[in-house]
Amino acid sequence: MIEKGKISAMQMGIMMYPTITATAILLVPAITARYAKQDMWLSPFWASLIGFLTVYIAVQLHHLYPQKTLIEYSEDILGKFLGKAVGFIFLFFYLHANGIIIREYGEFVVGNFLSHTPLVVVMGSMILVCSFAVRSGVEVIGRLAEVIVPVVIILILANIILLIPDMKVENMFPIMEKGIMPSLMGAIIPQGWFTEFLLIAFLLPYVDDRNKGKKWGMISVTAVMLTLSLINIAVLFVLGGITSRFLYPAFSAVRYVSIADFLEHIEAIVMALWVAGVFVKIAVFYYALVLGTAQWLNLSDYRPITFPIGFLLLLFAVWSAPNLIELIHFLGSSSPFYRISIQTGIPLILLFIAKWRRKTNNQKLTQQG
Amino acid sequence: MSIVQKAAKILFVSVHLILLSGCWDRTEVNDLALIVGLGIDQKKDGKIMLTAELIVPQAVGGGGQMMGGGGGSGVSGQTVVRSGTGTTVADAISNLQEKLSRRVFWGHTKVVVFGEKAAKAGIRQHLDFLSRNPQIRLRSNVLVSKGTAKSVLELLPPIEQSSAEVLRELSESQLLLRVTIKEAMQMLSSDADVAALPMVKILPPEKGKKDLQTIAFIQRTAIFKKDKMIGDIDDKLTRGVLWLRNEIKRANVTVTLKGEKGNITATLIRAHTEFIPKYEKGKWKMIVKVTAEDDIILNGTKLDLLNPKYTKMIEKELENETNKRIRAALKTVQKEMKADIFDFADIFHRKYPREWNQVKNRWEQIFPTVEVIVETKAYVRRPGVNTAPQGLPEQEVKQ
Secondary structure, eight states: OOOOOOBOHHHHHHHHHHHHHHHHTTTHHHHHHHHHGGGTTTHHHHHHHHHHHHHHHHHHHHHHSTTOOHHHHHHHHHOHHHHHHHHHHHHHHHHHHHHHHHHHHHHHHHHHTOTTSOHHHHHHHHHHHHHHHHHTOHHHHHHHHHHHHHHHHHHHHHHHHHHGGGOOGGGGOSTTTTOSHHHHHHHHHHHHHHGGGGGHHHHGGGBSSGGGHHHHHHHHHHHHHHHHHHHHHHHHHHHGGGGGGOSSHHHHHHHTOEETTTEEOTHHHHHHHHHHHHHHHHHHHHHHHHHHHHHHTTOSOSGGGHHHHHHHHHHHHHHTOSSHHHHHHHHHTTHHHHHHIIIIIHHHHHHHHHHHHHHHHHHHHHHHO | OOHHHHHHHHHHHHHHHHHHTOOTTOOOGGGEEEEEEEEEEEOTTSOEEEEEEEEOHHHHHTHHHHHHHTOOOOSTTSEEEEEEEESSHHHHHHHHHHTOSSEEEOTTOOEEEEEHHHHHHOOHHHHHHHHHSSSSOTTSEEEEESSOHHHHHTOOOSSSSOHHHHHHHHHHTTSSOOOBHHHHHHHHHSSSOEEEEEEEEEOOOOTTSOTTSSOEEEEEEEEEETTEEEEEEOHHHHHHHHHHTTOOOOOEEEEOOTTOOSOEEEEEEEEEEEEEEEEETTEEEEEEEEEEEEEEEEEOSSBOTTOHHHHHHHHHHHHHHHHHHHHHHHIIIIIIIOOOTTOHHHHHHHHOHHHHHHHGGGHHHHGGGOEEEEEEEEEEEEOTTOSSOTTSOGGGOBO
16 A cells, blocks of 8 residues: 555544535635525535535445555456546546645635735645645544644634524525425535535545444534534524625624624734635645545655646646636536535545445355355 | 764854844834725726725824823824825735835735715625625625715824724624625625625714814715616614614604604614514515614603603504504615515525425516515503603693
């Protein structure tokens, strides 16, 4: 095995938490609000179903091939040629997806804070930091997540608590005015984010207590679901009907905090917690990509290709969209189907084929025996 | 270590020196013009005049050192007012920037004042600018001024540092309406599509003071339909409106009891308004339940207020008085102006979504016909810290 580090199942769960929420709390509430209106808090519940399904698929595949990652067992399942092709699809997807994530990060920072700093500098410095983490291996990323995530969760909760004086509960009503459909429509976009749980397929082989892998995967999905729903509720209570008019509703809501005239202008905290979260997110994606590429090319070590792939990521981040409007259009239209088909659809097919092959193999064995 | 390795190391370190010089967006405080108040006026030719009230840093920061010197110049002159014109607010800003040696910074904008003319012409595009700019806070207070916004910001208030600060403090006191940018946008995009903003008027300066040594105070409420101001109501009616918006925080109510000479004034401790929407046989009905808790702060009668009998009488009168205020507000705003600033539309929408959606396009016609039933309940909790009226001989006190 290329990776010699070991993480615990809990660390894996903790790593996955910011991997989903970090970018999901930025652009997603506005897109959800556009479809679901005052039912936006329901959408994460529907969306999480695909998260549970994805974790289930990844865990099942892991049980069939305990020592291998997604890239390796696609070859075992589909044979050399098709397996490599599917592996390439995955790798290309993660390259593209991570490029988009980095772009989202850059757009947010440049759009809100450093409006004259070139995007490439903001994105490039983040990739550089992440590449150091990735080179250090899965153990280091896991421990980083353990340090960062509790702080992130506490700060998210603290911000929501500080917003309580400005919340108006009546913004939530009427619940399900036009039936269940708007909230389901609003769930389509967050679904794309939940499918990112497939990344545990890259982490599970390195989990120490592997029987707990499924449990912590599910806990992580639940935590993400609750966080997104809580944030949607908070944003809805504060901004009400105009939620969808903001690009980053959660951020705009936090800027509204003012307690006793001096506890205000706290968006710098949000920024800090959010950059920390996105750092873990990019690092996990980046790690999966680098590890997968090394396995796909049958390299003996993944470290040498970390920086070259980082450079490629920067290019993809720049190329992924000409401007923020196109980026949001992509995220709000075709991206959920793109992500679901690759991150849930293909693994599901892999699982069926693997099960079917096992079965026929077993039959052959029994016939021979 | 070979020379090549050494050179590589030195090169590696020196590359980082480039980064040490800082980033693109560094801004020194002494390069910024901190805007605390923003005024938007519409000129006769339709152009926008933007007035910014800027902090003069030396004057504010140097306050501590001046103390010992006993300068006596007062606190005025700590802010500067500059204007720029253009076809839009953004245009006007670039025009304003030409006249400033420092770069404008919006992060500390406390109030946004719309001149009456600008308000009548429509404020939507201005609000869009204010919320689209990442520096401006959605919490800034929005006001409308009688006359131009510039005349309000120009004032040199005797107590506070800037007229923007005066307006913010007055807004936050919530004696009358308080509206932030966020709330203004919410009102204009709600079902009712109307807004109410506080309106300020310049207080005439005291004798012997210069014209500018005064403040503007919140005195009226401007009513907007769509995004255009259609009229305004005075402070009395505004209090009635506050009851109907469940926003009343402070109020003194003076009543007289039947058969008694003199007044009794009660001050509001706590108030709550509950709305119960009803839709029956095509008729929209709103039951407004007002609960108020008061303390007595003035007793001009001869009554000993420790007698529960009198408390009941006072409560009754307080209810009548509150009712009267609310009725008056309803009469003007609902029947005459036909503007749903109480947000009844949203309340009906929440309770009767299906029925409401059928009439949503005709709401402006339906709103004046909504039957409003006001049920007020007032409680007198304490008689202040006195019992019998002060300054009255014992035998004259009515038990």
